[in-house]
Amino acid sequence: MQALGMEKIVIIGAGLIGAALAHKLAQRGRAVMVVEAALPAALASGRSFGWINASFALNDAHFALRVAGMAAHERMALALPGHHRASGCLWWEEAGEALDATADRLEAEGYPVRRLSRTGLMAREPALRVAPEEALFFPSEGWVDPAALTRALLQASGAQVLAGVTGRIKTANGRVVGVETPLGLIAADQVVIAAGVATPGLLAPLGLNLPMRHRPGLMIRTAPVGLRLSHILAAPEQEIRQDDAGCLLAPAAAFHQADEGRDLTDPIGQAAAALGRIGSLLGLAGLRAEAVVQAERPVPGDGLPVLGAVPGVAGLWLSVMHSGVTLAAIAAEGLASEMAGQGILPVLAPFRPDRLLTAA
Numbered sequence: 001m002q003a004l005g006m007e008k009i010v011i012i013g014a015g016l017i018g019a020a021l022a023h024k025l026a027q028r029g030r031a032v033m034v035v036e037a038a039l040p041a042a043l044a045s046g047r048s049f050g051w052i053n054a055s056f057a058l059n060d061a062h063f064a065l066r067v068a069g070m071a072a073h074e075r076m077a078l079a080l081p082g083h084h085r086a087s088g089c090l091w092w093e094e095a096g097e098a099l100d101a102t103a104d105r106l107e108a109e110g111y112p113v114r115r116l117s118r119t120g121l122m123a124r125e126p127a128l129r130v131a132p133e134e135a136l137f138f139p140s141e142g143w144v145d146p147a148a149l150t151r152a153l154l155q156a157s158g159a160q161v162l163a164g165v166t167g168r169i170k171t172a173n174g175r176v177v178g179v180e181t182p183l184g185l186i187a188a189d190q191v192v193i194a195a196g197v198a199t200p201g202l203l204a205p206l207g208l209n210l211p212m213r214h215r216p217g218l219m220i221r222t223a224p225v226g227l228r229l230s231h232i233l234a235a236p237e238q239e240i241r242q243d244d245a246g247c248l249l250a251p252a253a254a255f256h257q258a259d260e261g262r263d264l265t266d267p268i269g270q271a272a273a274a275l276g277r278i279g280s281l282l283g284l285a286g287l288r289a290e291a292v293v294q295a296e297r298p299v300p301g302d303g304l305p306v307l308g309a310v311p312g313v314a315g316l317w318l319s320v321m322h323s324g325v326t327l328a329a330i331a332a333e334g335l336a337s338e339m340a341g342q343g344i345l346p347v348l349a350p351f352r353p354d355r356l357l358t359a360a
Contacts, residue, residue, distance in 0.1 A: 013194035015045035072329035175314035196298035211301030218252035
């Protein structure tokens with residue numbers, strides 16, 4: 001058997017998921033090559049809101065995974081400081097009994113949450129011009145710039161990155177042997193698909209089908225504004241955060257984490273409407289968009305992450321999910337451990353590929 005340090009690992013996809021895994025494998029002494037059809041963080045990772053949280057989850061297992069993801073981000077921040085912003089989140093996407101139910105549920109799970117009156121909310125975020133009677137404060141939540149973090153992780157990993165290069169997975173006798181590219185075959189003992197919405201196209205030649213949902217989204221970045229926000233704001237009208245340059249960032253859809261929208265029929269109109277909502281919340285007239293970008297969010301068919309070994313193809317792994325910002329660090333830790341033969345991380349166990357993969 002080859003020593004671990006001699007294994008050849010190829011990651012397909014240079015978004016945040018692939019970059020985090022390359023970094024984690026490098027910490028374990030592995031040599032990694034990353035193949036990316038576009039540029040690092042050019043697609044979903046570079047067009048993300050960047051919110052790290054577990055206040056939103058689809059079920060109990062998903063909640064546990066997201067909580068583990070937040071803890072893994074803290075460990076990543078120790079190894080790669082300067083990217084995590086522990087801003088906390090002010091949340092009032094629901095009101096009344098619904099808000100109380102969310103607070104009760106999170107408190108019962110031990111999730112850090114504080115209930116705020118309107119006065120308490122305004123004390124924390126005086127820039128608000130429209131404030132509810134009550135809100136929740138999630139002090140452990142924060143954000144990253146996913147594109148900047150992706151680039152930093154790739155640089156720190158020392159991985160060779162082939163950008164603008166497409167790849168096709170090659171197998172022989174039921175196991176991975178490499179990735180075929182226009183530059184030739186890259187031999188590999190293990191291959192990880194971290195390619196987001198491109199995943200089904202990579203699996204199809206292997207006779208495998210992974211259903212994915214169509215979930216386009218718009219992200220808006222304004223020109224720098226004079227006011228300063230200290231927290232992520234999650235209002236029913238709009239979710240907003242501010243970057244280090246003073247620009248406001250916002251998804252065009254309210255409740256964007258649970259957004260089921262399938263079509264963007266009027267992106268210009270949607271962006272203008274979102275800017276109007278932001279302006280009303282913050283008392284900003286004539287708010288201007290510096291950029292409006294569209295991305296296809298990589299949402300597997302049941303809405304939950306797909307993480308782990310591909311059955312029937314030795315040496316092939318999947319790491320595909322929406323909420324990739326929150327889950328990147330824990331996905332990298334879990335896959336790196338499993339690839340080293342250390343077993344399945346329990347928190348990842350409910351999200352194995354075999355629950356969704358079928359013969360094409």
